[in-house]
Amino acid sequence: MPWWEVVGWAGSVLVVVSLMQARVWRFRVMNLVGAVLATAYNAMFGIWAFAAMNGAIAVIDVYWLWRLRRERSDANVYAVVEVAPDDAYLRHVLAVHADDVARHRSVPGDDAAGGDATGAELAFLVVRGDETVGVVLVRDRGDGSGVVVLDWVTPRFRDFTPGEFVYRDSDVFAAHGLSRLVVPTAPPGSAPYLQRVGFRRAEDDAWERAVA
Known part of the structure; x- marks a missing residue:
């Protein structure tokens, strides 16, 4: 199997598995990695709609990971x-x-x-x-x-x-x-x-x- 197909499949699997996680931090990390791999795969083949969608998901995951990390020791939360x-x-x-x-x-x-x-x-x-x-x-x-x-x-x-x-x-x-x-x-x-x-x-x- 060509390496780029491995990248594509790995991204898809990670996104699906992330949806099965009960822990919010683990969900965001796995979803982020999957979205980044999916973005790279779709961009490689010029599938820009899906590349843009997964890129946006990756940005959203980064934001929530930053927010969760900031709030984990916040007495106001x-x-x-x-x-x-x-x-x-x-x-x-x-x-x-x-x-x-x-x-x-x-x-x-x-x-x-x-x-x-x-x-x-x-x-x-x-x-x-x-x-x-x-x-x-x-x-x-x-x-x-x-x-x-x-x-x-x-x-x-x-x-x-x-x-x-x-x-x-x-x-x-x-x-x-x-x-x-x-x-x-x-x-x-x-x-x-x-x-x-x-x-x-x-x-x-x-x-x-x-x-x-």
Whole structure:
């Protein structure tokens, strides 16, 4: 197969596969690469209508990637809302995403969380505009330590770290008398994220973070 046909097919495949991605960042990156390859392929054969269309798509993808990268740490974009542990909307979010939430819990088993996941004494929703993008549940041990029962982000924003806004706004934990946060068992693959939001490895598989 001639190399230019490989380029054309690769661009088409990437564009199609990008549409199957749940993560917004991954979608934009794959769509951008596919659009650039498709632009080059169509321009090579003088198919200017499709070259222009894919070129425009590439420009749009570059814009959104720039905007997403700029907003990923912008406190004006994300907000943290504290809710009651038995809040009806919180229960709804956790129920809708029950299987995915279970894979990201830091405390295995219901007993360790003091009931189900909504039994945590502190509950926070991470929102982007009117969209809920994450949930953080913390249980107060009563000795100044808070156990992070759940730190979960929706698949769309899993390439970002919206949960960090909860930890940055650490006065909410201090207001509840907490001096440190503990992740007793880090979910698989979460170590880089925990380091980014200020946690340090303690003993065994536990992670700790001081509350400012």
